[in-house]
Amino acid sequence: MGVVDEAARLERAGYPVIHLEKGEPGLDTPAPVKQAAIEALLANKTRYSHSSGLPELRQAVCDYYASQYGVRIDPRRVVVNAGSSACLVEIFLALLSPGDEVVLPDPGYPAYPRFITAARGVPVQAGSAVTGYQHTAELVREHLTPRTKAILINFPNNPTGAVADAAQLAAFAELGPIVVSDEVYHGLEADGCHSRSILEFTDNAVVVGSFSKAYAMTGWRLGYLIVPEHMVTAVTRMHEDLFVGTNTFIQWAAITALGDAATIQRQVREELNTRRDCLLAELPRLGLQLAHQPRGAFYVLVRQWANTGTSAQLAADLLKHAHVAITPGSVFGPSGEGNIRFSLSAPADQIVVAMRRVEKFLVEHPALAPR
Ligand SMILES: Cc1ncc(COP(=O)(O)O)c(C=O)c1O
Incomplete structure (x- = not known):
């Protein structure tokens, strides 16, 4: 947040900051989705829905998982909430007793440890610098203890862009504890890559989904949980008390988004793939090396140059000096230090301008960045 606040301050002072730090693709929500929300509002679809979500939306999520991953899900298992963030808080409240441990990726999404501690659990970060920044079941196994209650995975990964293949997902499932799989970046894979869902490999899993990223709907705040049968009663009761329900007209728009999922995801993905190719082509000129080859999401994690201080200092x-906002690797966990994350949150032409500015920064600060 330091970078975000400082970038905003510089912009207010008139500096042309290029934003490569944001957790959103910076694309407009597709017109049919917006139209569906308008029509739902005009039709007065503004009252409470079933607290776990509109039956039509929960069914649409099940249909989507059936067609996309070949898994059959009872709609009772789907619980809709205000973005995957609310879903993550909710699932850890339901799963954890004080002191229960959750093994999670490091580097990983910075809010994960906070969701777990909010539920009185203990986050256990499995540092993946030793495995080339690929979160693996072998790595998680080293961190399992009798107190391990759950394993949290996230593919495509924020911040590395890593994806997991079928064998890797099966290996997480075989470890034993319930797997909470954050699948919010599904649909945003690089060319030739396709994400598999954890539900293809085990029923002992929770899926966390979101409309934010693959449908360009970050501000709409809509996500969902798919919980195992044995958690349905506990989660739906808790959800009813804590949240009552989620904005009804937005849920109607989400049904339209899912109905057009293939087209919308392809449009978002193609734009992000163009941006990723553009950024990757620029890295060698700047003497930057990938921490991990990104295969999905919209992030590129690179090793920072030598002698540039901490990642926070470099950011x-x-x-x-360059008016380019990026994210220091340290915010993603101890293993993130020594890296910086570029988000593909600006169009390709802006990315090129940003890289020219970084290049100029390097020339002007030879002591900081010897090449
Ligand atoms: C890995 C991951 N999970 C969850 C979220 C939260 O997204 P939302 O609450 O918008 O669904 C983010 C946001 O950046 C993320 O990167």
Whole structure:
């Protein structure tokens, strides 16, 4: 957040900051989705829905998982909430007793440890620097203890862009504890890559889904949980008390989004793939090496140059001198230090301009970035 606040301050002062730090693709929500929300509002679809979500939306999620991954899900298992963030808080409240441990990726989404501690659990970060920043079941196994209650995975991964193949997902499933699979970046894979769902490999899993990323709907705040049969009663009761329900007209728009999922995801994916190719082509000129080959999501994690201080210092320097906002690797966990994350949150032409500015920064600060 330091980078975000400072970038906003510089912009207010008139500096042309290029944003490569945001957790959103920076694309407009598709017109049919917006139209569906408008029509739902005009039709007064503004009252409470079933607390776990509109039956039509829960069915649409099941239909989507059936066609996309070949898994059959009872709609009772789907619980809709205000973005995957609310879903993550909710699932850990339901799963954890005080002191229960959850093994999670490091580097990983910065909010994960906070969701777990909010539920009085203990986050256990499995540092993946040793495995080339690929979160693996072998790595998780080293962190299992009698107190391990759940394993949290996230593919395509924020911040590495890593995806897991079928064998890797099956290996997570075989470890034993319930797997909470954050699948919010599904649909946003690089060419030739396709995400598999954890539900193809085990029923002992929770899926966390979102409309934010693959449908360009970050501000709509809509996500869902798919919980195992044995958790349906506990989660739906808790959900009813804590949340009552989720914005009804937005759920109607989400049904339209799922109905047009293939087209919308393809449009978002193609744009992001163009941006990723553009950024990757620029890296060698700048002497930057990938921490991990990104195969999905819209992030590129790179090793920072030598002698550039901490990743937070480098991010501050790039913002101050080049007016390029990026994210320091340290915010993603101890293993993230030594890296910086570029988000593909700006169009390709902006990415090129940002890289020219970074290049100029390097020339002007030879002591900081010897090449
Ligand atoms: C891995 C991951 N999970 C969950 C979220 C939360 O997304 P939302 O609450 O918009 O669904 C994010 C946001 O950046 C994320 O990167």
